[in-house]
Amino acid sequence: MTAAAPAPAHASPSPADGPRGSRARGLVASLGLFGATAAATAYVGAVDPNRPGHYPVCPFLRLTGWWCPGCGGLRAVHALTRGDLTGALHDNALGVLLCATAVGVWAFWTTRVAAGRPRPTIRLGRPWIFLLLAVVLVFTVLRNLPTGAFLAP
Numbered sequence: 332m333t334a335a336a337p338a339p340a341h342a343s344p345s346p347a348d349g350p351r352g353s354r355a356r357g358l359v360a361s362l363g364l365f366g367a368t369a370a371a372t373a374y375v376g377a378v379d380p381n382r383p384g385h386y387p388v389c390p391f392l393r394l395t396g397w398w399c400p401g402c403g404g405l406r407a408v409h410a411l412t413r414g415d416l417t418g419a420l421h422d423n424a425l426g427v428l429l430c431a432t433a434v435g436v437w438a439f440w441t442t443r444v445a446a447g448r449p450r451p452t453i454r455l456g457r458p459w460i461f462l463l464l465a466v467v468l469v470f471t472v473l474r475n476l477p478t479g480a481f482l483a484p
Contacts, residue, residue: 354444354445354447357444357450358441358444358445361437361440361441361444364437365437365441368437372408372412373412375405375408375409375412376408376409376412376413379409380405380406380409381406381409386405389401389402397471397475398471398474398475398483398484399471400425400467400470400471401423401426402423402484403422403423403426403483403484404422404423404426406418406419406422406423406484407419407420407422407423407426407427407430407484408426408430410422411427411430421481421484422484423484424470424482425466425467425470436453439451470482
């Protein structure tokens with residue numbers, strides 16, 4: 332029978348292993364996400380999706396002739412960069428709601444990490460996932476019906 336190998340000696344913990352390191356990593360991740368999103372938003376704000384030739388046509392729209400749940404999303408973001416909330420809601424109301432939710436989640440995450448608390452974990456149970464899928468499906472069908480034409484971009 333052989334003896335178990337001794338446990339390796341651990342080096343002293345690095346500053347990144349403590350609460351401050353965790354906070355710094357969380358803030359870097361949060362600011363990195365903000366920077367990437369800001370760059371993409373600035374691009375959409377500068378390159379008008381209402382002018383043809385800058386962005387590809389939605390493949391779902393091309394194949395079916397129906398507006399998908401994302402159709403008008405770039406135009407909505409472009410309108411939001413111009414401060415035109417009414418135009419953004421006209422282009423894609425669900426996309427505007429998603430943008431507002433994403434900003435809220437990002438702000439909540441960043442303030443928690445900055446305060447030294449653990450970053451929040453979002454877990455959606457099966458009923459919430461089905462509800463979200465149902466909302467997207469209803470939005471998609473409704474915006475393609477004559478009665479829901481106000482939701483079409």
